[in-house]
Amino acid sequence: MTLLSSNLLSQYLQVSAHFTTRHGGVSSSPYGTLNLAFHVGDNPQNVLENHRILADRLGYNPVNLVHMRQIHSNKITIVNSTMNFNTPPQCDALITNFIDTPLMVMSADCTPILLYDPTKHAIGAVHAGREGALKGILPKTIEAMKQNYGTAVSDIQIILGPAIHGCCYEINENIAHEVKEKGYEEALIRVKEKVSLDVNTILHIQLKALGISLEQIETMDECTSCHCHDYFSYRADAQHTGRIAGVIVLRPLPS
């Protein structure tokens, strides 16, 4: 299995944060091989086995993992003790301060984001495609961590995982207009008659507006569409594809 781990979070012993790739699972084409999503048409037994393999590798109980039925919204769920693998809430962000309760965000081009507050010991997982980013899902999640766990923006550590970049995300003029109206013109890339969008630029603008410094942000630099042999890409794979995931879990504090 090939996993990407966060450099930014490697200094913290109480958290484990990773992103998956296509590699290391049991699913076959077009879900080959480590598809983690049930809703994309893959054999559910294979998806379950992929979750088991990942949980084994990262050392958590797969039943404790909370994932989401993602809907490109700005809806956040605060994880409670009744939630588990079999009851994914409908939302696009999860936050918790529970130990040994992994949070998972799935994606194929959208930006999977993992959040960690090393002071208050809280975590988050966010799904931000164009729609979610424009609806402010990321700043809203940081605000929810502030409200629920007392997270200070100066403490929060943010990892933007593998996502489609401006090189591959062509959009139409209507969307470009909306992006510009919302104040994110910087995220538009114009080459001749074509216009493309870099969602990570929107996210960076939002984080800067909150006063979050670049040292608090890690951005994975591979574009999922350019590197669709390593990642699932909704665009590059013509919509029939699996999902990679970002997964973050709090470990017990040393006693």
Ligand SMILES: [Zn+2]
């Ligand atoms: Zn690209």
